[in-house]
Amino acid sequence: MPWLAPVDLLGTVAGILTTASFVPQVIKTLRSGQTRDISLAMWLSFCLGVTLWLVYGIMLGAWPIIAANVPTLGLAGTILVVKLRNMNKE
Amino acid sequence: MPWLAPVDLLGTVAGILTTASFVPQVIKTLRSGQTRDISLAMWLSFCLGVTLWLVYGIMLGAWPIIAANVPTLGLAGTILVVKLRNMNKE
Numbered sequence: 621m622p623w624l625a626p627v628d629l630l631g632t633v634a635g636i637l638t639t640a641s642f643v644p645q646v647i648k649t650l651r652s653g654q655t656r657d658i659s660l661a662m663w664l665s666f667c668l669g670v671t672l673w674l675v676y677g678i679m680l681g682a683w684p685i686i687a688a689n690v691p692t693l694g695l696a697g698t699i700l701v702v703k704l705r706n707m708n709k710e
Numbered sequence: 711m712p713w714l715a716p717v718d719l720l721g722t723v724a725g726i727l728t729t730a731s732f733v734p735q736v737i738k739t740l741r742s743g744q745t746r747d748i749s750l751a752m753w754l755s756f757c758l759g760v761t762l763w764l765v766y767g768i769m770l771g772a773w774p775i776i777a778a779n780v781p782t783l784g785l786a787g788t789i790l791v792v793k794l795r796n797m798n799k800e
Binding site for chain 2: 626627630634635637638640641642644649652655656657660661664666672673675680
């Protein structure tokens, strides 16, 4: 079993928390379909930024950054899609 | 002038995008005062996770991670505070 450095463990916990944080928002958004209080500019910029963090993690070979940003992109992308679909009725 | 490695430049742009993304959400939330569509669980977990990313960046000596997470914590913390204040009326 490979040795897990304390810094990697910390990055893993950090990644689990920030990534998992989007799950309740995705559930809330998909259930209610309501995105009025959610900022389009935030989610556009955030999804683009997370894509670049992913490339940064790959370049550094820092797997906690990679592992955290792949699911974050999927979850944040889901919220962005619902917001975009709601744009004409808000 | 210190040489900026391409990976650091990428991390800087990524950090600017993900951190700046919270600015329009903070403006929207402070202006409207409305947080009904915003998930409390998301912002609690996110703020805790960002705090750990900050420690991770300090331990790695990765300044783009540090520089991105300090203002993110301030901005996300602002949204969390407004959400918490609104809890009794939502």
